[in-house]
Amino acid sequence: MPQNSTVPKILIVGGGYAGFYTAWKLEKHLRKGEADVTMVDPLPYMTYQPFLPEVAAGSIEARHSVVAHRRHLKRTNVLTAKVTNINHADKVATITPPLGEPYEFAYDQIVVTAGAVSRTFPIPGIADNAIGLKTIEEAVAIRDRVMSNFDKASSLPAGPERDRLLTVVVVGGGFAGIEVFAELRSLASSLVSRYPQLRFEDTHFHLIEAMGRIMPEVSLQTSEWVLKDLAKRGANVHLDTQLTSAVDGNVELSTGEVIPTDVIVWTAGVMANPTVVRGGDLPVEERGRIQTRADLRVGTPEAFVPGAWAAGDVSAVPDLSGGGVGGFCVPNAQHAVRQAKLLAKNLVAVLRGEDPKEYFHKNLGAVAGLGLYNGVFQSGKIALKGFVAWVAHRGYHGLAMPTWERKFRVIWGWWNNLWLGRDLVNLETVQNPRYVFEEFAARPRPAADAPAAPATKADAPKAAEPKAAAAKAPAAKKTAAKKAPAPATTDPAEHADATEKAAAK
Structure with missing residues (x-):
């Protein structure tokens, strides 16, 4: 989608649950030409993670459990790349594509929805x-x-x-x-x-x-x-x-x-995506998640960071229902989807000068x-x-x-x-x-032995022969010439000429 320099630019970091739903709902709520939306994710699809166990068991076709970004996001600029740095002080993000050099992307509003990765411990093996x-x-x-x-x-x-x-x-x-x-x-x-x-x-x-x-x-x-x-x-x-x-x-x-x-x-266990969390200047809480308010703006209950939003597993969103572990929403699909839907509404509201609403969701089970x-x-x-x-x-x-x-x-x-x-x-x-292709593919034969390299100065002592040996060389050649048989030929004229020379001798 072409960029319009006169409207606010919204950058969504991550295309998982929260990122995809935020972009999807922004397309619904934004008026035409009201903002430019760009979503960046290293994968070209969103994975519906509750289906992963059934995919592992062969009960669901793998491709059916993912959602292609470009098919379902009609008015969003989708970039298959990574965001490796966020400089929110200058509102610039560094985008690293799979090919080519990293480049800077200027934005007005940023939505961090980079999700989580597996959390492991230093156990041998x-x-x-x-x-x-x-x-x-x-x-x-x-x-x-x-x-x-x-x-x-x-x-x-x-x-x-x-x-x-x-x-x-x-x-x-x-x-x-x-x-x-x-x-x-x-x-x-x-x-x-x-x-x-x-x-x-x-x-x-x-x-x-x-x-x-x-x-x-x-x-x-x-x-x-x-x-x-x-x-x-x-x-x-x-x-x-x-x-x-x-x-x-x-x-x-x-x-x-x-x-x-x-x-x-x-x-x-899982942990917030460290590449995005550590590669930026947004506030991070003690468990490594982006500090987020109940209205899904980045910051504390007392103050928010203008132009910065977060949702999903990468964020620490207060659970106002009282059911969250440590007072925060647990990292699951229920929260990620619902937070994204509200975030899209809140972001549009702020662009229009309205107040955002706080996220409240009681676990359905x-x-x-x-x-x-x-x-x-x-x-x-x-x-x-x-x-x-x-x-x-x-x-x-x-x-x-x-x-x-x-x-x-x-x-x-x-x-x-x-x-x-x-x-x-x-x-x-x-x-x-x-x-299979490699096993039966024809390959070039090994190259023939290379010709001997010409003698160098370093080889000169080896090439030098004693004068006595050099003097014997002509005599050796004459002896060899006497013993050597006459060259074979099929030309009668040439053969007669050779016979006459031998008789004269």
């Missing part, structure tokens, strides 16, 4: 062997690794290596950890029926949780029901247990137990899928379990997926799976798509 669950690429990689390991294990005899390939370890007992753990357990149960060489008892699933309970978002009674349900399906949950090492895939626990595995999924036809739902004292909760889970997220185009793709995929079954295609080789 985690950085080298574990995988997170924050991106669609990670979910696909987990799915393909599990399926590929079944292929490998089916050709091995019973033993330690086969056990290692059929063992999955998930670290973190929050909603994301429990969902992906249960979904992968459900996937493994489906896969076993396709491999006559393997039995259900050959698969091993372990969840590691440092606290004494799982899923703090639901009641203790509901979380205990989930534990019993997982135990019925052969899954092991280690409570009050910490992971101390994961070197070479050997998961060592604080209890002394060692679990060899080829799949370690890390879901033990929590819903989680625990594999096909199984789930859990909690809202206040109301708790649903099993199939009914699973229907509620799919119904809620199917409707919450932004845009009707995306809703249709997801729901249509669920409908197909109901009749056709789970899609069990393994595409792990897509991570190395050129392996």
